[in-house]
Amino acid sequence: MDKESLEGGCQCGAIRYRITGDPVVVAVCHCRMCRRANAAPAVAWALFAESQVALMRGAPATYESSPEARRGFCRGCGTQISFTASYIPGLIDITVGSLDHPEAVQPVLHYWDSERLPWVRFADDLPRHAQFPPFE
Ligand SMILES: [Zn+2]
Ligand SMILES: [Zn+2]
Numbered sequence: 496m497d498k499e500s501l502e503g504g505c506q507c508g509a510i511r512y513r514i515t516g517d518p519v520v521v522a523v524c525h526c527r528m529c530r531r532a533n534a535a536p537a538v539a540w541a542l543f544a545e546s547q548v549a550l551m552r553g554a555p556a557t558y559e560s561s562p563e564a565r566r567g568f569c570r571g572c573g574t575q576i577s578f579t580a581s582y583i584p585g586l587i588d589i590t591v592g593s594l595d596h597p598e599a600v601q602p603v604l605h606y607w608d609s610e611r612l613p614w615v616r617f618a619d620d621l622p623r624h625a626q627f628p629p630f631e
Contacts, residue, residue, distance in 0.1 A: 505574035
């Protein structure tokens with residue numbers, strides 16, 4: 496696996512992307528919004544500069560999940576691909592689960608732990624933030 500680039504896409508293959516370089520941070524979000532949007536108990540996100548992410552095929556549809564945030568997904572198969580928000584300008588979160596090799600990145604923290612389902616327990620040695628962690 497090429498450490499210099501990460502590739503991924505949606506389940507049906509209509510959307511393909513390639514990422515260059517390392518993530519800013521990889522983290523597991525336990526918030527209710529991510530849980531609902533992904534229909535999953537928790538969601539792992541890899542955060543990148545928008546300039547690191549190139550669409551190779553297709554383009555995600557977007558859903559404004561709150562006034563400040565947009566979630567990108569495949570309109571064909573429903574796979575959640577991305578998250579962007581006004582409070583993280585110039586950055587884009589990519590779902591770790593949409594990577595071809597999700598094992599290539601490692602979460603370093605949990606956030607929105609205050610909304611975590613009580614039975615969701617993994618990567619328990621990582622730091623936990625009650626809400627969105629401080630970012631630089
Ligand atoms: Zn698709
Ligand atoms: Zn979340």
